[in-house]
Amino acid sequence: MTILKIEQVSRTFPARHGNAPTRALEPTDLIIGNNDFVTILGPSGCGKSTLLRIVAGLDRPTSGRVTLDGRAVTGPGADRGMVFQSYTLFPWLTVRENIAFGLRERGVSEAERNEIADGFIRQVGLSGFENHWPKQLSGGMQQRTAIARALANDPKILLLDEPFGALDNQTRALMQEMLLSIWERDQKTVLFVTHDIEEAIFLGSRVIVMSARPGRIKAEINVDLPHPRSYKIKTTPEFVQLKERLVEEIRTEALKVAEHA
């Protein structure tokens, strides 16, 4: 059982060079249960990455606390796997070595490491690229490797920060299906950040809508679409209806941002 609790977590970045302090995140509460797939949807700059980084332990909240299975999060750890918005594969390691990075850190033997890594390489469809360097991969392949790298560590919760943000629509759709099929098979607890409405609905069991800066949770919408989902679901009336609702929510937020700019 995995339960992630975010309690009254806020983040203010201190003032610098005479600028006023930045309130990135208002006090936020969120509970993510076992095998939940929660997507966080919000306009650019609303504090999505900030929230995810706090959960990962890479940033400290100004107030509030995060607990995973009752234990307070005080720093980064292997129990919370992260896939970043930017490409963060280690350029000096091959695809296989990248995926095995966490296993090696734990002292898993080389034979076992390779076996586990190769399993994930197959899952994310990178067979034949085991010994390639990150430089030789396309953006989509790099993010697939990054997902496999996080999964290979078998974390309690997987944190994804707009992992497909830089990809073209077709690749993006394929990656969403790949991630969803992994989740449907292995049942993982996932927190997924995006600013793409379709992506949020297609992947999530629950969509959290965040308001423009300072970020806070504005709405929470359950997605009761059946699993397994295929891309065809995106044209069903239920999907379209959810989408319209979220478009409305997001639009008001985007307008706010535009007015302040």
Added chain:
Amino acid sequence: MRPLDPVTSKQRVAYGLAFFVLFVALWSWATLGGHVSKTFLANPLTMVQEGFDLLTKQGFVYDIGMTIWRVVGGFALAAIIAVPLGVLMGAYKPIEAFLEPFVSFARYLPASAFIPLLILWAGIGELQKLLVIFIGSVFQVILMVAVTVGATRRDLVEAAYTLGAGDRGIIRRVLLPSSAPEIAEILRLVLGWAWTYVIVAELIGSSSGIGHMITDSQALLNTGQIIFGIIVIGLIGLLSDFLFKAFNAWLFPWRLA
């Protein structure tokens, strides 16, 4: 020619050689054509002759060997101390805050100005020559390595943390491999500077080495030998640079991929 357009490797060699051909041609024109006095500048043919003479009759090979050993010895000594210190400074900010002001200051102390002092302390033996090169290189390497390690991509460090790496893991499996190619480049660069220190050290109070040969030749007004000595230094530098580059490329294939 267009900005940043690559050249083929054949063209690269051709262009590189063309410069040397042009250079020797100008030099021949100036000396053989009688535009410059023989006392000041020997012509290329005399230079080659003098060089052959040096190598076969005057034991210049031994001098070259001595100089190489001094550079390599002093430089290796500096690298063994400077690289770990630089890595520690880059990784741990308190250590950097502690050492950086001193190292930055020491970096500007000219190694050649230490020669008289080092002769007093260590005599005119090998130790003194090694120390000149050591002092000339060690602070440069420390500082440059510290900057390189400190500039390691933060997102890679964070990724490693979320994969369960501890502080040791971060240093050994992220900071070191990510800076290694840069560190190798730094060593290649500073090795080049070490060559200038060694010659200066040999110009003063030495009984062997390329620098010593050059001072001797000056007394005899033998510009052919001086130029030959300088060219030998250049050639050795070129060769070591080439070897270093090839070694780095072999060591870090992921950079070229």
